[in-house]
Amino acid sequence: MLSDIQIFWYNHNMNQPITSKVNEKGHLEIGGCDLADLAAEFGTPLYVLDEVTIRSRCREYKTAFKGRYDNTLIIYACKALCNTAVLKLLSDEGIGFDVSSGGELYIARKANCDLKNIYFHGNNKSKKELEEAVDLGVGRVVVDNFDELKALDAITQKAKKKADILFRINPGIEAHTHEFIQTGQIDSKFGIAKEKAIDAVKLAAKMKYVKFVGLHSHIGSQIFDIKPYIALVELLCDLAGSVLAETGIKCEDINIGGGIGIDYTGQDNVISLDAVASEIVEVFKNKSQKLGAPKLILEPGRSIIGTAGVTLYSIGSIKDIPEIRKYIAVDGGMSDNPRPILYGAVYDALLANKANAPKTEKVTVAGRFCESGDRLIKDIELPKAEIGDILCVFCTGAYNYSMASNYNRVGRPAMVLVNNGISSLILKREAYEDLIANDVVL
Numbered sequence: 026m027l028s029d030i031q032i033f034w035y036n037h038n039m040n041q042p043i044t045s046k047v048n049e050k051g052h053l054e055i056g057g058c059d060l061a062d063l064a065a066e067f068g069t070p071l072y073v074l075d076e077v078t079i080r081s082r083c084r085e086y087k088t089a090f091k092g093r094y095d096n097t098l099i100i101y102a103c104k105a106l107c108n109t110a111v112l113k114l115l116s117d118e119g120i121g122f123d124v125s126s127g128g129e130l131y132i133a134r135k136a137n138c139d140l141k142n143i144y145f146h147g148n149n150k151s152k153k154e155l156e157e158a159v160d161l162g163v164g165r166v167v168v169d170n171f172d173e174l175k176a177l178d179a180i181t182q183k184a185k186k187k188a189d190i191l192f193r194i195n196p197g198i199e200a201h202t203h204e205f206i207q208t209g210q211i212d213s214k215f216g217i218a219k220e221k222a223i224d225a226v227k228l229a230a231k232m233k234y235v236k237f238v239g240l241h242s243h244i245g246s247q248i249f250d251i252k253p254y255i256a257l258v259e260l261l262c263d264l265a266g267s268v269l270a271e272t273g274i275k276c277e278d279i280n281i282g283g284g285i286g287i288d289y290t291g292q293d294n295v296i297s298l299d300a301v302a303s304e305i306v307e308v309f310k311n312k313s314q315k316l317g318a319p320k321l322i323l324e325p326g327r328s329i330i331g332t333a334g335v336t337l338y339s340i341g342s343i344k345d346i347p348e349i350r351k352y353i354a355v356d357g358g359m360s361d362n363p364r365p366i367l368y369g370a371v372y373d374a375l376l377a378n379k380a381n382a383p384k385t386e387k388v389t390v391a392g393r394f395c396e397s398g399d400r401l402i403k404d405i406e407l408p409k410a411e412i413g414d415i416l417c418v419f420c421t422g423a424y425n426y427s428m429a430s431n432y433n434r435v436g437r438p439a440m441v442l443v444n445n446g447i448s449s450l451i452l453k454r455e456a457y458e459d460l461i462a463n464d465v466v467l
C-alpha cells in the first residue's frame with residue numbers, strides 16, 4: 026500500500042497530507058473523510074491527523090537511512106506532538122523516542138514505547154526527572170552539562186543503577202533558520218562546548234554507574250540546507266575519533282539530532298529524505314570507518330508529523346476595512362497555534378467546503394484571542410468567504426497542539442486521526458470543567 030503512496034507524495038502538494046483530495050461536492054477530503062463533515066461532527070477548532078502520511082513518513086525515513094546504513098535508528102522528537110495514540114502508532118512503526126521532560130516520558134510509557142529506544146533530553150532536567158530516567162532504565166540520558174553529569178553520578182550511586190549517557194555537544198554550527206529555533210551556534214544554552222568534550226568523557230569514565238556511550242548534537246529546526254548536517258557529521262565523527270584516541274572509549278552512538286524542514290507554504294524548497302540520507306550516509310560511512318560502525322541516530326519531529334496535520338476552523342465574522350485590509354475571524358488562533366505570533370511563521374490554507382472555488386480575494390485570517398498580533402495568516406488569497414465556512418490550515422501537525430495554551434480560558438481543541446474514511450477521536454476537546462480542574466477554591 027505504502028509504496029504507491031510514496032510515489033503519490035512527490036506528485037502532490039507537498040504541504041498537504043498525502044491523502045488529501047477534493048471530492049465530488051467540492052469539499053476537501055483527508056484520509057477519506059470530508060473535512061466539512063468532520064467539522065460538523067467534532068466541532069471546531071479541530072486538529073486532524075492523517076495516519077497514512079505519518080506512517081509513510083516513518084517508512085520513508087527508515088527506508089532512506091537503513092537501506093544505506095543498517096545500523097541507523099530513527100527516533101521521534103515527542104515535543105513536536107505528544108499524544109498517547111500518536112506515540113503508539115509511531116512505536117508500531119518501529120520508531121524510537123526523544124523525550125525532553127518527565128511528562129513526555131510518562132506519555133511514552135503509557136503508549137508502551139520500548140524503553141531502550143528512549144533518549145532523555147533537556148538542558149535543565151530536574152532531579153526528579155533524572156531519578157525517573159535512572160529508575161526506569163531509559164535507553165540513554167543525553168547529558169547537557171557538567172552539573173547534570175555530577176547530579177547523575179550521585180543519583181546512580183544512590184540507586185545503584187547504571188545510566189548509559191550521550192553528551193550533547195555544542196558544535197558551533199549555525200543553521201540558517203529563525204534565531205529562536207537555532208540551537209547549534211556558539212552562543213547557545215544547549216550542550217557542552219566541543220573543546221570540553223574530552224574532559225567530560227574523562228570525568229564520566231571515573232564514575233561507577235555512569236557509562237559514556239556516545240555523542241549528540243541538534244543544530245536547530247526547519248532547516249532546508251544539507252551542508253550544516255554534513256559539517257555536523259564530520260565534526261561528531263572527528264570528535265569520536267579524538268575520544269577514542271585519548272581515552273580508548275568507543276562511541277556506540279552518533280546522534281545528529283533533528284531539524285529537517287517541511288514545506289509550509291507549498292513554495293518552500295524542501296530536500297527529499299532520500300537525498301538527505303544519501304549525502305549524510307556517504308560522509309558518515311567514510312568518517313566513521315575507524316570508529317567501529319557506531320549507530321547513526323536521527324531525531325526528526327516536524328518532518329514526521331508536521332504535514333500530516335491540518336487544523337479546521339469556522340469563520341465567525343468578516344470585517345472589511347476599506348482600502349486597508351479584510352479580516353476573516355476564526356474560532357481559534359494563537360492558543361492552538363502560537364507559531365505565527367512566536368516566530369512570524371507563515372501558513373497556507375483553503376476553504377475546505379469550497380476547495381475548488383477560484384481564489385478571488387486577499388484576506389487576513391484573525392484569531393479570536395485578545396491580542397492584535399493574533400493573526401494566523403497575513404494576506405492570503407481565498408475564495409469569497411462567508412460566515413460558517415470551514416478554513417483548513419495546512420502543516421499544523423508539529424508544534425501546534427504541543428505548544429497550545431488555554432489563553433483567554435479557551436479549551437484546547439479536539440484531535441481526530443483519519444484513515445480510510447474512518448475518523449477516530451484521539452484527544453477530547455477541553456471542557457469548562459477541565460479549565461478549573463486544578464483550581465483550589467478557598
Ligand SMILES: *Cc1c(COP(=O)(O)O)cnc(C)c1O
Nearest residue numbers: 102243246283284324325326327
Ligand atoms: C526539537 C528537537 C528535535 C526535533 O526537531 P525537529 O525540527 O522537529 O525535527 C530533535 N532533537 C532535539 C534534541 C530537539 O530539541
